[in-house]
Amino acid sequence: MTKRLLIVDDDKIFIKIFRDTLIKDYNGKYEVAVANNGIEALAKMEEFHPDLIVLDLKMPEMDGLEFLRERKRRDQGMHIPVLISSNFFDAEKVSEGLDLGVNGYVVKSDYSIKSIVDHMDSLLGIKTEDTKEPDI
């Protein structure tokens, strides 16, 4: 069953690699939409109805935490699980994120794409399938 994933990140290279890999190596397991900041993400949430959001913290216009606050204020899409993926671990932000309905956290520069996908799967309750990609 195809799951709808919303990637919220301003790092175009990360998005490219991540999306390429998801589409080509995971055989249509995910349908992907992209938002470059919090404002775009709020709009995409309305039209795309994602099953999961992978959220970067540091973005222009509206950053990850601002997006989460706004989502809570509007009480919009609060049922959608959120996985934070940021370049470094910031305990303060994670703990605020958890209060704002975040379900998981990955440090994207440390994690392989496979392990990010494993995290996503576990959040969506999907049993992790073996893919062609070896774990390195």
Add this chain to the structure above:
Amino acid sequence: MENIFFTISVIFLIIISVVLFWRERSFRKRARNYEANMRRKMYELAVLKDLSKKIGSSFDVERIIDVVTGSLHQFIEHTSVSYMLLEKEGFSFKIYLEKSVDKNFIHEVRERMKTSLETLLVKEINDQEIEERVSGAIVIDEKPNKIGSFFNIPLVIDEKVVGLLTIADTKEGQYKEEDITILYKIVAQASQSVTKLEQLVKTEQLKLGAIVESLIDGVIMTDREYKVLMVNPAAKKYLGLEKTLDIDFFKLVNSFEDHFDIRSKLEESIAFDKIITEREVLINEKFFQIVVAPVKGESHIVEDQILGCVVVFHDITKEKESEKFKEDFNSLIVHELRGPLGTIKKIGEVMHGERIREDKTTYDEYIKIVFDSSSQMLELVDGLLDISRIESGRFALSSRVSEIKNIIEGRVIFFSTLAKDKEIELISKVSEDVPSEIKFDPLRIEQALSNLLSNSVKYTNPKGLIEVQAFLHKKGEKIVEEAERNGVVWFITERENEVFFNVPDCVVVGVTDSGEGISKENLEKMFIKFNKEEILMQNKSGKKSTGLGLAVVKGIIRAHGGIVGVDSREGEGSTFYFTINI
């Protein structure tokens, strides 16, 4: 004849004897007087010495008089000694009885003193204003006494009458001028020492006051009952009490709001005689270190007793900010480095797979990403190194006679490949009057120009134009007009810009592009303060580039003694420029 001679001789002898006798007598008398005088002098000296020892450095007028009057019985016979002193509120009348007298005697002394003091102070004294204290021998009413003799000595301190000292006796004609003189001298000496002390204390107080007033640290002083004695201007400023008159304890407590419980800290400090230090108290958006310390008295009267409390505020906002800044900057750099590193790692992961090797286009794309990411990191690390060198002043130039035209043309060729990829036209326009030999560090200037060009190529849209310009500036001329004369198109407008004031003879180098231009707001930020702080600011405002490149340009040009700047017209383009002095 003999008789006459004899008689004359006898008379003569008698006269001589009489003269001798008189002389002898007057000698003796004088010697006696001299001796008495000497003795009195010695006595006076002894008394004065004794007194001055007892008075010491005491500043309490009442105490000094007590000492003086206490030693009176040693050399002057009297029934009572009394003084009337001008106090803060009203007068105090103290009488010490050497012998028992009745109430009337005391009353009479008091009345006489009152009248005299009224004359001295030119002021009426109300009976209710006088606080009376009687000590010494007991008062016996059955034994009526009258004042037989008495004399007053005014107490003068710092040229002001502060009271009156009176010696009285029931016997008449008791006091000779000599006695009065001694007492006068004693009192004068005592007054003098008090005056000196008072002046000393006043100067010290003034000095101390001036120091406290001008302190950058806030200082508040209270007494034991938390009455506010002093709040210096700095403390008023920090607490927002500049316009508040008569700052009392209540207003003080309120001004701290909930940030600092001054009341309990004062209580604790006074109760346990303890210095309390509180780090990081936030008041009116500033951080303070606050010290509450008890103030102890050191004079004999209030030995080691806590007189009150002093509260000192030290502004640590700057330290806090720089601490925060360092943290922010480090995390920014970590973030900037982790981005490309993470990318390279991910590409490594993807390229490990089979699929990518078959997909030639993606493979090439990924190789380019690895190249770009590592270049980006390298640039960042180099920039950081340069910035640190510039900031610590270890930025050494190796200047030598070089030709700016060659450098400009070299850079244009270097960047033309990159520009061609974006279909950007990149040209140079060096005026003929630009001297071919100027002294500067060619490598550094090349680096500065590279940084400007790399930015321009990055931010100029495809099919745009970038022009590298150079022309000569003569001191006193207007740079904008000179640019116009040389046919240079750029976006610098000569506002009332202090940067353009008094620029010496130099070569002006500009990089003008037909990009989107920079908003006024961002322009102002761009070259104001090119250091880590500014980079952080820019980054926080959502701009992706760390801006280290521009910081390095500024550092290089500053090291050469030149000026650097930017101007722009939104929608049309921007000009970055720098000067190299000739």
